[in-house]
Amino acid sequence: MAEKLRVLLVEDSEDDATLVVRALAKGGFTTSHERVDTADAMAACLAGQEWDLILSDYSMPQFNGMAALKLMQEKGVDLPFILVSGAVGEETAVEMMRAGACDYVMKDKLTRLAPAVIRGLREAKNRKAAREADRAIDALVRGMVGATGSECFDRIIDGLCDWLGAEHGLVGLLTDGQVRTLSLFLHREKQENLSYPLAGTPCEGVVQDTYISHARDLRRLFPEDKELAKLGAESCVGISLRDTRQKVLGVLNIFSTREMLPTARLPEIMEIVAVKAAAELERLREEEEKNALETQLRQAQKMEAIGTLAGGIAHDFNNILAAILGYTELAKQKMIPQSEPDLCLAEVLKATSRAKGLVQQILAFSRKGEQEIKPMRxxxxxxxxxxxxxxxxxxxxxxxxxxxxxxxxxxxxxxxxxxxxxxxxxxxxxxxxxxxxxxxxxxxxxxxxxxxxxxxxxxxxxxxxxxxxxxxxxxxxxxxxxxxxxxxxxxxxxxxxxxxxxxxxxxxxxxxxxxxxxxxxxxxxxxxxxxxRVSEKPGGESPEKICVPSEKGSERIFVIDDEQAIVAMEKLALERLGYQVRIFSDSEEALAAFRNDSQGCDLVVTDQSMPHLSGLELAKAFLAIRPDLPIILSSGFSSQASEDEAARIGIRRFIMKPVDIAHLASAIRELLDQR
Known part of the structure; x- marks a missing residue:
């Protein structure tokens, strides 16, 4: 089918105009045309309708070819302008070409006109496509300015899809072999973000090759990617998003259901867009890391505060349990075995044991409990x-x-x-x-x-x-x-x-x-x-000590605790075993009594957390007077006292409350027998 052209003829000769139209017809073109031979007439035609082509003579009584070319350019019209003249010198023709004419044809060689028109139309089409691409690129770049986060990624995908005539696109972040989309468009509609495996997808190709462009056969190239079939994707272009150290952070991919022929400027434009997207991706990553660190800090501070509170609760609760446990054991000693009161007290001891376990969990949470820390597999x-x-x-x-x-x-x-x-x-x-x-x-x-x-x-x-x-x-x-x-x-x-x-x-x-x-x-x-991981230390583990029934004694023991119920209970228990017991609920009174008669005491049992002097401070004062004095330090909880700290200053035994009477009596007898 002959291509119909809207031709503006700038020609003063009606006969020559007819010859030109006839030459176009022989070349396969049909035309709708108008002839003008003055500047005013040409200006009116350019303003009144659209044209595909201008063919102009050079010499006319009231007009000339150069003036016609300049008039077209002044009006902002970009059409193929071909000089068709009977008598124009080569120098003039070259000048016209430099000024913007796309070709010139002599009137006695009109067989060259059709090929010249074809070339001119093709060049004009390419110029128009380039202008449209420039406008799209300009709009794309302008759209990115000031946009951040998902809005920036949305504008990038939308702009690229507009320019390339594509339907689908994504910006994705790489995490552990997965692509997590930050912006996803399917059929030009924004979708909820999702994650999918990287392997076997065009995104994997982008990561490996930095830039990819597949104009056709996309599903054949990536048969494992089932999503491509669902979308009907036939072509794609993609580029990796890298940080300042050239590490791949993510991908930018555009997909089309049609063949997507790459333009000459596509790699350049994708690179420009990728720089912006990567910078925004890196900014978001840094922001996420900052937020994560702030969250970790807040969590650590909150856990530390709750841990301190839990430790304080554990201390008070352990003192209560120590009294319950001790007095229950003392009462049980007076019961007839398997009698109803004896069985009831046994249930109290079971409940106390469960409560003791709960306190240990609280201490574990607060990270203050005593632990058997060692290198272990x-x-x-x-x-x-x-x-x-x-x-x-x-x-x-x-x-x-x-x-x-x-x-x-x-x-x-x-x-x-x-x-x-x-x-x-x-x-x-x-x-x-x-x-x-x-x-x-x-x-x-x-x-x-x-x-x-x-x-x-x-x-x-x-x-x-x-x-x-x-x-x-x-x-x-x-x-x-x-x-x-x-x-x-x-x-x-x-x-x-x-x-x-x-x-x-x-x-x-x-x-x-x-x-x-x-x-x-x-x-x-x-x-x-x-x-x-740590290095294992040579040497086997120490066998666990087995508590044996306590033997009675007659030695003199100081028991010091600011809880009156505990010192009274321990006094009663130890006196039943034959010991001579002096109790103190004030650490300074205990120290004064010891200074008054340092040889009148064979062993000290002291609490750690007390007013005036703590157990550690009191032990140091005792040992300064009598370095050989056996001391047992007990604690419901203390942030200062530990088994290592107690041993460092010379305390012989460290026990955690609540301690049962048998355990306490066994520790006392063992230390006294070591003298």
Whole structure:
């Protein structure tokens, strides 16, 4: 079909105009045309309608070709302008070409006109496309100015899709082999962000090759990417987003259902856009890291404050328990075995033991309790905890464990590692008790790079990784934000006090480790704990001492405690064993009595937290007078006193309240027999 052209003829000869139109027809063109031969007439035609082509003679009575070319340019019209003249010199023709004419044809060689027109139209089309691209690029760049976050990414995708005629696009962040979209458009509509595996997708090609452009056959090139088939994507262009160190942070990809032929400027424009997107991505990452650090700091401060409060509660509660435990044991000694009063007191002792365990959990949470810290491999402890757990969880829950036999030592207390595993696994089983599922436990060595360590708030180096995951109901962000807080629970009333994960957090922190959690509603939860590895020290463990029934004695003992009920109870218990006991509820009075007669005392039992002088201060004063004096320091809780600190100043024994009478009497007899 002949191409119809709207031709403006600038020609003073009607006959020559007819010859020109005839030459165009021979070249395959049909025309609608108008002839003018003055500047005013040409200006009116340019203003009155659109044209595809201007063919102009050079010499006319009232006008000329150069004036016609300049008039077209002044009017802001960009059309192919071809000089068609019967008598124009080569110098004039070259001048016209330099001024903007696209070609010139002599009237006696009109067979050249059609090819010249074809070239001129093609060049004009290319110029128009370039102008449109420039406008689109200009709009794209202007749109990015001042935009931040998802708005910036949205404008980038929208602008590129406009320019390229594409339907889909995304800006995504790379995290652990996944692409997490920060802006996603499908069929030119903004979508909810999502995550998907990087492997086998065009995004993986972008990461590997920095820049990709596939004009066609996209689904054949990436057969594993099922989403491409769903979208009907046939072509794509993409570029990686890199930080200032050239590390890949994310990707920018545009997809089309049609063949997308790349323009010459496409790589350049994609690079410009990528610089802006990468800078914004890096800014967002730094902002997220800053917010995460601030959250960690607030959490640490909150946990520290609650820990201090918990330690104080534990101290007071231990003093109460010490009196309950002691007086119950004393009363039970006077009962007929297996009598009703004896059995009732036995139940009181059981309840006291459970209360004592609760206090130990509070102390564990506050990280103030005494621990048997030592280098240890925790494989056996983890296996033992899982064995214990198996008997108590439903058969519908499968336990899968991968415990690496070569896991290195960490510095920890075995009892508390046992508690960590049990708490996490018990929580996991509760999340699956309705439908069943899989509880997975992984233990292995791992190494943290500087970047990985910074993300966890740890030092780079060697760690032991413990992972506990389940396939339960999962948790939303509003729950995850509070999961390690004391007394926070999602369980029904009576089914959980909300202390388990708070205690785990405290125990892990006490080892110098870090705990993190990831969860998705309906998919399950994963806890990851990193314990710093340490070198194992040679030498076996000391055998645990066995308490034997106490022998009676007659030695003189000072008992010092600001709790009147405790000193009265211990006086009664020790006097029943034959000891001579002096009690003091004021540490300064006890010191004055000792100074008055330092040989009138064979052993001292003192509390740590007291008004005036603490147990440590009192012990130092006693030992300054009599360095050989056996001293037992007891404590419900103290931030200053520990077994190591007590031993350092010469205290022979450190015991945590509440202590049963048999244990106290055994310690007293052992120390007195060592003199």
């Amino acid at each position: 925790i494989q056996c402890v983890v296996k033992e905890a899982l064995k214990l757990l198996r008997a108590s969880i439903p058969a519908a829950i499968e336990i899968q464990q991968r415990i690496a036999p070569d896991c290195q030592a960490i510095l920890a207390d075995p009892t508390r590692i046992h508690q960590i595993v049990l708490n996490l696994c018990t929580n996991a089983s509760h999340a699956m008790e309705a439908q069943g599922g899989t509880l997975s436990v992984l233990l292995e060595n791992t190494d943290l790079t500087e970047e990985e360590a910074q993300r966890h708030g740890l030092a780079p180096g060697n760690y032991v990784l413990l992972v506990v995951s389940d396939t339960g109901h999962g948790m939303g962000k509003e729950v995850l934000d509070h999961i390690f807080e004391p007394y926070f629970t999602t369980k029904e009333q009576g089914k959980g006090a909300g202390m388990g994960l708070a205690i785990v957090h405290g125990l892990v922190t006490a080892t110098g480790g870090k705990i993190s959690v990831a969860s998705t509603l309906g998919q399950g939860t994963t806890f990851r704990i990193l314990f710093p």
